Amino acid sequence: MAGEVTKPRPEREETDESLRLERNATDRALAERRAIIEAKSDAAVVLAREHSDAALSAAREEADQRSQESDRARQASGAIAEERSMEDVIVRDERAVADEHLRRERAEYARVLSRLLPLEREKTDRHLLTERARSDDAIAHRDDFLGIVSHDLRNLLSGIVLSAELLAEDTSAQDKESAPAVAARRIRRYAARMSRLINDLVDVASIESGQLATAAARGDAFALLVDTVEMFRPAASERGITLELVMAERSLPADFDQERMFQVLANLVMNSIKFTAPGGRICVRGERAGGELLVSVSDTGPGIPGEMLELVFERFWQVGKKDRRGMGLGLYICKSIVEAHGGRIWVESRVGEGSTFYFTIPGALGASDRRAAAD
Numbered sequence: 001m002a003g004e005v006t007k008p009r010p011e012r013e014e015t016d017e018s019l020r021l022e023r024n025a026t027d028r029a030l031a032e033r034r035a036i037i038e039a040k041s042d043a044a045v046v047l048a049r050e051h052s053d054a055a056l057s058a059a060r061e062e063a064d065q066r067s068q069e070s071d072r073a074r075q076a077s078g079a080i081a082e083e084r085s086m087e088d089v090i091v092r093d094e095r096a097v098a099d100e101h102l103r104r105e106r107a108e109y110a111r112v113l114s115r116l117l118p119l120e121r122e123k124t125d126r127h128l129l130t131e132r133a134r135s136d137d138a139i140a141h142r143d144d145f146l147g148i149v150s151h152d153l154r155n156l157l158s159g160i161v162l163s164a165e166l167l168a169e170d171t172s173a174q175d176k177e178s179a180p181a182v183a184a185r186r187i188r189r190y191a192a193r194m195s196r197l198i199n200d201l202v203d204v205a206s207i208e209s210g211q212l213a214t215a216a217a218r219g220d221a222f223a224l225l226v227d228t229v230e231m232f233r234p235a236a237s238e239r240g241i242t243l244e245l246v247m248a249e250r251s252l253p254a255d256f257d258q259e260r261m262f263q264v265l266a267n268l269v270m271n272s273i274k275f276t277a278p279g280g281r282i283c284v285r286g287e288r289a290g291g292e293l294l295v296s297v298s299d300t301g302p303g304i305p306g307e308m309l310e311l312v313f314e315r316f317w318q319v320g321k322k323d324r325r326g327m328g329l330g331l332y333i334c335k336s337i338v339e340a341h342g343g344r345i346w347v348e349s350r351v352g353e354g355s356t357f358y359f360t361i362p363g364a365l366g367a368s369d370r371r372a373a374a375d
Contacts, residue, residue: 019124019128023121027117030113030117034109034110034113037109038106041102041105041106045098045099045102049095052091056087056091060084153194153198154195154198157191157194157195157198160187160191161187161188161191163187164184164187164188164191165184165188167180167183167184167187168181168184168185168188200329200330200333201329203329203333203336204315204329204332204333207332207333207336212336212337212340213340214257214260214337214340214341215257216255216256216257216341216363217255217256217257217258218253218254218255219253219254219255219256219258220251220252220253220254221252221253221254221256221261221286221293221295221361222247222249222250222251222252222286224258224261224262224265225245225247225252225265225284225286225295226245227262228262228265228266228269228284229243229244229245229269229284231266232266232269232270232273235273236273236282239273239276239278240278240279240280241273241276241278241279241280241281241282242280242281242282243269243273243282243284244281244282244283244284245283245284245285245286246283246284246285247285247286247287248285248286248287248288249287249288252286252287252288252293254293254361254363255361255362255363256293256341256361256363257337257341260337260340260341261337261341261361263333263334263337264334264337264338264359265284265295265297267330267331267333267334268297268334268357269282269284269297270330271330271331271357272297272298272299272301272355275299275301275302275355276299276300276301276354277300277301280299280300280301281299281300282297282298282299282300283296283297283298283299284296284297284298285297285298289360291362291363292343292360292361292362292363293360293361293362293363294358294359294360295358295359295360295361296356296357296358297356297357298354298355298356298357299354299355299356300353300354301354301355302351302352302354303349303350303351303352303353303354303355304347304349304351304355305351306349306350309346309347309348309349312331312347313331313332313334313335313345313347314328314332315328315329315332334359338359338360338361341361341362342361342362343359343360343361343362344359344360345357345358345359345360346358346359
C-alpha cells in the first residue's frame, strides 16, 4: 500500500486555536463586565431606596411626635394617613419608573455590544487572512530559496566527497595512516555532517509548511533494524560502546516509508552514541504490540531530567545552552515523521540511569494476520 500523507500546518492550527480561546476569553470578560455593571447598578438602586426609606421613616416618626404633642394634630390623623398613602403610591411609581429605565439601559447596552462584537471579529478575521497570505508568500519564497541553496550545496559537497575519495585511493596503496589518508577520512566525515545538516534544514522547512510527505508501503521492519544497527556498529565500537539488536520476531511486516523510517532510527541511534560514555551499551528493540510496530532505542547515558522529557522533541532544543553537538532538529524531525505515519513517539528516562526512546507505527501484522491476508 502506497500513498502520500501530508500534515496540516501546525502554525495555522495553533493560530485558529489561539483565536478561538481568545474569543472565548473575550466573551467571558464581557459577560463578567456586564454582570459587574449590573450588580453595581442594582446595588446603587438598593442603596438609594434604603436612604429614601430611611428618610421617609424619619419624617413619619417626626410627624408622629408632633401629632402626639398637639391635640389638633391628633384630630388630623386621618389626613396624615391619607397623605402617607399618597406618598407610598408616589414612591412605588418612581421605583417602577427607575426599574424600567434601568431595564432599558441594560437592553441598549446588550444591543450595542451584540453589534460591536461581530464587527471586531470580522476585523480580526480580515487581519488574520492578511497575515496568512503574507506568511504563505514568505514561506513560498523561503522554500524556493532553500531549495536552490540546498541543491547548490549538495553539488559542492559531492565534488568535495569525490575529491576526498580520489585522494584516499591515491594514499591507501601507500599508507592508510599517512597524513593525506587521515585528512581524506576527515573530509568525508565533515561532508557527511554537512549533508545531514542540509537535509535537516530542508525537512524542517517542509514540516513548517505542512509539506512533509511520506510514501508508506509494505516493508519488513526487521530488515530495516538490522541494517541500521550494522551501519552504526562501527561508529559505536570506535567510541567503546556496545550496540546490539534484540528482536522478538524474525519478521515484522508493517506499512512505513523506508527512507523516512531509517531517518528516524538513525537519529535515535546517533543521539544515543553521542551521549553515551565509553564502555556504555545501546540496545535497539523491535516487536509487535497489538496492531502496531513498537521500536525502542535504549542507552546507558546520563539520562534526562523529568521536566525536560517533553521538551526534547521541540525544535532547536539542546541539552544545555553551551551544547553545540547539533542544532537540536533531529528529535523534532523524528516526531514529525512518526506522527505523519499515524504513530507516536516518547521518551522514558531517569537521571544517571540512561534513556529509552520509543515510537510506534500502526499497521504491523503478526503471523496469524499474515496467513489470513495471504488466504
